[in-house]
Structures are given as C-alpha cells and as structure tokens.
C-alpha cells in the first residue's frame with residue numbers, strides 16, 4: 001500500500017544496495033532517510049493492555065516483562081499529548097483509552113457492521129482505532145509547526161502540513177529548538193565502542209557513507225534506536241575483548257527471540273444497500289476490532305491474540321463492467337460511486353522463539369565493511385491456527401452483518417513484510433534470560449539504552465511503535481535523572 005511510484009525512490013531502500021542474507025524467506029522493509037520509517041508508517045497507535053504485558057508467563061510462552069501497564073501508562077499519555085493521537089474513549093479493557101483528539105467519523109457501513117457485532121457478540125468491540133493524526137491540533141502541535149490533517153490520505157508521501165506524526169514533522173524540529181541537536185545524515189554506525197577499564201561504553205564508530213571515512217564520536221550515554229534488526233546488528237558488531245559475542249551478550253541471547261506481527265490473512269466482501277450514502281474526504285484512518293482472544297484465559301487452541309483492522313468504502317462507479325480502462329465511458333463511470341465493499345485484516349501476535357534469530361555473517365560484508373545480517377525467522381503452527389481462527393470468525397461476523405461475496409485470503413507472505421519487527425535484545429528481570437533491564441539499559445553496560453523494537457519481550461497484538469516511543473521517553477527521563485545523580 002505504501003510502496004508506490006511516489007514513494008519507492010525516496011522512502012524505501014533497495015535490497016541490492018543494502019543486502020542481507022535470508023536463511024529463511026524474510027522481507028526486511030527499511031527506510032534509511034532522516035526520519036526513518038516514521039515517514040511511511042501507517043500511524044495506528046493503540047495502547048497495549050495489561051493482558052499483553054502479563055500474557056507470556058500466564059500462558060507459559062515467554063519470560064515475564066519487567067514492567068507492567070501501570071509503569072508505562074503515564075508515558076503513553078506523555079507521548080499521545082505530544083505527537084497527537086485521535087480516537088475515542090471506549091472503555092475497552094483489551095485496548096486502554098488515552099489522551100485523544102476527536103476521531104474521524106465511521107461511515108454508514110462501518111457503523112452498520114459495528115452495530116451488528118455489538119448485537120451478536122457481547123465481548124467484541126468494533127471502535128475507532130487510535131491514529132497519530134492531528135484532527136484538532138493543540139498549542140503543543142502548533143508550536144511544533146504542524147497543522148490539522150486535511151483528510152487527503154496522502155500521508156505516505158510525507159505530509160506538508162505535519163498532519164500526521166513523523167519525527168521529521170515533530171520530534172526533530174522540537175529537538176532542534178533546544179540548540180543541542182546535530183543531525184548527521186549519510187552516516188552508518190558501525191559499532192558501539194566499549195572501554196574495558198571504565199567498564200562502560202564510551203561512544204560510537206561511524207562510517208561516512210560517501211567518503212567511507214571512519215570517525216569515533218564520544219558520549220556519556222548512548223541510546224540505540226536503529227530499528228529492531230539494525231539495532232541487533234550494531235550490538236552484535238560491537239565486539240571487544242570483554243564482549244567477544246557483542247556488547248552485553250554474555251548469555252548468548254542477543255539476536256534471538258526475534259518476532260513480528262502476523263498480517264497474512266484478510267477478507268473482502270460486498271454489502272447491498274446504503275446506495276444513497278457517501279462519506280466526507282479521504283479518511284486516513286480505519287476502525288479496529290479490539291482483540292477478543294485469550295484475554296483472561298486461553299479460549300482457543302492457540303496462544304496470543306490478534307487485533308482486526310477493518311473498513312468500508314464505495315467502489316468507483318460501474319467501471320468493473322467496462323472492458324477498457326480508458327475513454328469517456330470509463331471516466332463517466334468513475335465519477336459515480338459504485339457498490340459498497342468492506343474488508344478486515346489481522347495483526348496477530350507471534351510467539352518469541354529462540355530459533356527465530358538474526359546473526360552476523362562471518363564472511364560477507366556490505367559496501368561499508370559492516371557484516372551482513374543473516375535473518376532466520378519463520379512462522380509456526382501457532383500462527384497457522386490463529387490465521388484459521390481469524391478467517392473463520394471474521395467471515396461469521398461479516399455474514400451476520402449481511403455481507404455477501406466474502407473472499408478469504410491467506411497471502412502466505414514471508415515474515416518481515418509484516419513491518420513490525422521486534423525482539424533480539426529483550427527486556428527482562430533476569431540477566432541470564434534477557435539483555436535489558438526495566439529501564440532499557442543493557443544489564444551489563446548500563447550507559448547503553450535500547451528502546452526500539454529490539455527491546456520487546458513479546459509482541460502483543462497492538463501496533464507497537466507508540467510503545468517504543470513511550471519506553472524511549474521513560475528511559476530518557478530516567479537517564480537524565482541518573483546522570484544528574486552522577487550514576488551515569
């Protein structure tokens with residue numbers, strides 16, 4: 001959806017320029033522009049619930065998170081207020097409320113399906129999802145230089161109004177205002193430099209992408225946020241006599257328990273009626289059906305949950321009946337709204353497993369001399385069962401809402417295309433089974449913080465990036481306090 005003629009040259013990198021080794025099929029989606037993937041993300045921003053934070057030990061599929069919902073809730077609020085998130089306060093336990101601006105309206109078919117699900121299921125809630133879209137900018141957003149979302153749905157080109165959150169529209173200009181920000185594009189971090197005598201990291205080694213000149217930069221504290229898999233790569237490549245297997249990696253778990261969200265399954269359908277109704281603008285958001293699986297107890301033959309995004313729209317006129325996609329008749333048909341179509345797609349939790357891992361190639365390097373990343377990540381039987389359940393349940397829900405021509409698809413796409421890569425440097429209470437503590441510090445090198453997707457102990461089923469932002473804000477606040485106390 002986001003990879004189009006308008007975006008492919010600027011916002012996505014070419015694998016042939018930035019190769020990696022796929023031990024199993026894996027589509028690693030990357031954007032190396034300043035602002036990273038925040039320019040091309042989908043902007044869905046649901047909070048994790050207490051169910052997700054507690055699920056891995058409850059269902060015996062992972063280690064315990066070192067923090068709970070109550071630890072991160074104030075930081076979700078902090079981020080929501082700053083980046084601007086629209087949504088509704090729905091009071092759903094599986095998808096906690098936050099600090100929201102008004103949502104976009106649901107259209108009539110979405111409202112109809114919402115009502116039918118409410119009538120037919122007492123534990124399923126189809127509501128506005130939460131999106132980093134400025135529907136009613138506040139003072140803090142205006143100060144960032146941003147304006148209201150114009151409902152053009154051209155977000156993936158990078159919005160000239162700052163109508164959605166990206167680091168280019170929001171956090172980078174804000175940081176620039178402090179006078180303390182230096183952005184150094186065209187720079188590849190090769191590794192973190194560790195000083196065995198000081199027992200601390202002292203800086204980073206950087207390669208200029210154009211000149212290939214190597215420069216060392218020194219700092220008291222290092223925040224590593226290169227996106228989950230690149231952060232794993234940098235940590236694994238940060239070798240020293242103290243840490244021959246990568247910084248902080250005494251337990252050998254760095255790069256392991258890589259996980260992702262499962263987006264393989266979707267359904268599409270048509271619905272009769274509502275022919276006299278349309279909608280305003282191009283709504284850049286979608287409703288969401290909050291996870292209804294395995295919340296308080298395991299109620300399926302798989303573990304983990306899934307959220308379901310959905311939407312409804314009118315097709316362009318009677319174009320389907322025309323054989324040629326050109327000419328006056330086609331143009332006339334396009335100007336008339338056609339049949340209503342609706343869809344649902346899943347965002348499923350996957351189970352962190354030691355065998356799903358990334359590691360460094362011993363003999364292949366990229367053009368800057370950095371070892372290539374080997375990805376060895378696949379689906380498992382749990383994912384297959386979840387897909388089956390999603391397809392069955394979504395079909396039943398749309399059928400009972402009066403939809404017809406329901407088409408079910410499992411596109412079998414490899415992991416990676418699911419765009420939410422996580423893990424490899426997980427948080428945990430025990431340094432024997434995790435890499436990071438509850439403040440996202442490496443257990444074994446406290447002045448290195450990893451707060452991107454690499455830190456995830458499990459994947460939950462909510463869109464994860466606002467959790468990375470909340471964890472980052474929380475860890476940065478902690479780091480400043482520790483620095484002031486002289487502990488860092």
Ligand SMILES: Cc1cc2nc3c(=O)[nH]c(=O)nc-3n(C[C@H](O)[C@H](O)[C@H](O)COP(=O)(O)OP(=O)(O)OC[C@H]3O[C@@H](n4cnc5c(N)ncnc54)[C@H](O)[C@@H]3O)c2cc1C
Nearest residue numbers: 032036037041042043044188189226227230452463464465
């Ligand atoms: C199409 C698409 C839709 C998405 N939709 C959603 C969504 O709706 N909701 C959601 O929560 N998430 C979504 N995501 C995921 C989201 O984009 C990422 O989780 C988020 O951008 C991660 O932020 P990050 O800063 O960790 O990584 P990035 O945004 O990837 O930024 C990392 C930065 O680090 C730089 N970097 C990497 N390696 C090095 C190195 N060695 N040296 C120097 N710099 C380096 C990169 O150039 C980049 O600028 C989506 C992603 C895609 C691709």
